Amino acid sequence: MTGARRAQGDKLTEAEAIERAKQGDGEAFKALYDLHKRRVYSLCLRMTGNTASAEDLTQEAFLQLFRKISTFRGESAFSTWLHRMAVNVVLMQLRKKGLPIVPLDDALEGDEEGQVKKEPGAPDERLAGSIDRLHLQRAVDELPPGYRTIFVLHDVEGYEHNEIADLVGCSIGNSKSQLHKARIKLRELLRMNRAEKAGKR
Amino acid sequence: MNCGEFERVLPEFLEGSHTPEQQSHFESCSACANLLADLELISSEARLLLASDEPRPAVWDALESRLRDEGLIRLPQFVTSKESVSRRWRAAWLVPVAAALAIVAGVKLFHPAGAGDPAPIAKQHVSNPTVAAVKPVSHEDQVLLNTVAARVPAQRARYRADLDSANSFIQDAEQSIKDDPNDIYTQQMLINAYAQKQMLYDLAVDRSEQ
Numbered sequence: 478m479t480g481a482r483r484a485q486g487d488k489l490t491e492a493e494a495i496e497r498a499k500q501g502d503g504e505a506f507k508a509l510y511d512l513h514k515r516r517v518y519s520l521c522l523r524m525t526g527n528t529a530s531a532e533d534l535t536q537e538a539f540l541q542l543f544r545k546i547s548t549f550r551g552e553s554a555f556s557t558w559l560h561r562m563a564v565n566v567v568l569m570q571l572r573k574k575g576l577p578i579v580p581l582d583d584a585l586e587g588d589e590e591g592q593v594k595k596e597p598g599a600p601d602e603r604l605a606g607s608i609d610r611l612h613l614q615r616a617v618d619e620l621p622p623g624y625r626t627i628f629v630l631h632d633v634e635g636y637e638h639n640e641i642a643d644l645v646g647c648s649i650g651n652s653k654s655q656l657h658k659a660r661i662k663l664r665e666l667l668r669m670n671r672a673e674k675a676g677k678r
Numbered sequence: 679m680n681c682g683e684f685e686r687v688l689p690e691f692l693e694g695s696h697t698p699e700q701q702s703h704f705e706s707c708s709a710c711a712n713l714l715a716d717l718e719l720i721s722s723e724a725r726l727l728l729a730s731d732e733p734r735p736a737v738w739d740a741l742e743s744r745l746r747d748e749g750l751i752r753l754p755q756f757v758t759s760k761e762s763v764s765r766r767w768r769a770a771w772l773v774p775v776a777a778a779l780a781i782v783a784g785v786k787l788f789h790p791a792g793a794g795d796p797a798p799i800a801k802q803h804v805s806n807p808t809v810a811a812v813k814p815v816s817h818e819d820q821v822l823l824n825t826v827a828a829r830v831p832a833q834r835a836r837y838r839a840d841l842d843s844a845n846s847f848i849q850d851a852e853q854s855i856k857d858d859p860n861d862i863y864t865q866q867m868l869i870n871a872y873a874q875k876q877m878l879y880d881l882a883v884d885r886s887e888q
Contacts, residue, residue: 501752506745510738515729522731535733536741543750603712608723610730617727632724657689660717667720 495555499547510539513556517563523629524567526618534570538563564630564644571622604667616666624659631656679703684710692717819845825882840878847871 489497489508497505517538522531542559549558617625617633626645630636631652636644638652645652684691684703691700692714704710745751815823819841826837851868855861 501750503742503745503751506751507738507742510741514738515732518733518737519727519729519731523727531731532733532737536737536744539741540744543745544748604716604719608719608726610723610726613720613723614727614730617724628724629727632721633727635725635728653689657692657717660720663720664713664716 491555492551495546495549495551498543499549506543509542509555513559514539516556516560520560520563520629520634521567523614523617523633524571524626526625530570534563534567537570538566541566560634561644564634564636568626568645571626604664604671608667612667612670613663616663616670619666620659620662624655624662627652627655628659628663632660681707681710685713688714688717822879822882837878837882841875844871844875844878848875 489505491509491512494505494508494512498509514535518531518535521534521538522528525531525534538559542562545562549555617628620628627641630641630644631638638649638656641647641652642649647655679699679702681703684700684707687696687700690696691704696704704714742751822841823834823838826834829837848868848871851864851871854864855868858864
């Protein structure tokens with residue numbers, strides 16, 4: 478995202494909104510919120526799987542941002558700064574709730590969890606060329622919290638494994654391993670969903 | 679290489695790192711090829727979930743309320759005469775001024791007269807002819823001023839100036855509401871102004887009782 482991004486229609490660029498927000502301008506806060514609310518809320522929703530929690534965390538992330546906005550010097554993109562802050566808010570909340578940030582399944586290495594399940598004689602069909610967004614969303618919500626965290630950070634938000642390792646406090650190898658298992662689990666969930674739909678027809 | 683062995687190296691294979699043996703298995707095994715295609719599809723389609731949902735308007739309402747409570751939202755101190763001033767805009771200045779009023783009043787009242795140097799602020803307000811000299815004082819306000827009559831001159835002047843300012847906010851907001859009774863924003867500003875005035879009374883009484 479660039480500093481020239483428009484906020485409030487044609488009235489204000491993002492850079493202008495940031496400068497005005499530093500002066501305590503309420504309209505500038507609203508403009509910045511409107512620009513980034515969907516991305517932040519979606520992140521919170523994906524990682525918690527709960528709308529009420531996602532709303533609380535969205536509010537908390539923006540509140541933290543606006544408290545610190547006077548320290549923003551523009552060395553990094555504003556969106557990068559905001560989204561990292563949102564991720565940290567969510568991760569802190571997950572930790573408070575005692576939910577696993579990283580799956581505690583290193584002991585399961587080699588377990589069927591991360592392996593392709595093949596049933597003799599069962600058709601090994603591929604998923605179709607595209608996946609319905611709602612089905613994917615539902616499947617992500619069904620992932621165990623630890624898998625979900627890594628999957629959302631990497632495949633949805635676009636963080637690299639070294640960044641994820643830094644954010645959640647795991648090794649790069651662990652992040653890669655969990656991501657792979659999360660994708661395998663998602664495939665299983667999506668195929669189950671497809672089979673259920675086919676069975677109803 | 680069998681399927682189990684191939685599956686174990688899939689993460690690296692997806693990243694483009696593979697041996698001829700792995701490549702050979704991939705090309706000859708439809709199950710593993712399907713698996714790889716599905717995982718790539720899931721990964722690419724995941725971006726659909728980025729910014730796919732919108733929070734309810736209530737989230738901003740709650741956030742804005744907290745920003746105001748924390749004093750993070752302040753409105754411009756003045757508007758130039760060349761700008762057209764909407765009724766809403768005129769009322770909006772009540773928020774920071776009222777908040778500043780409460781903060782200044784609180785700081786001045788809860789700090790002993792000897793602490794720091796109140797003189798500069800006191801001088802500013804005593805020397806402001808538009809505040810103390812002109813405006814009449816209601817019975818209720820006179821009660822408050824009587825309550826603080828024994829204070830040092832700087833504090834009395836501070837109370838008087840803050841009281842007059844609060845009354846000005848209320849008067850302005852009431853006029854705006856007369857012009858537009860449905861303006862919820864100004865209604866809230868009026869409530870805030872009354873709350874600030876109430877706080878002044880409370881501070882005066884609390885301090886007198888100590």
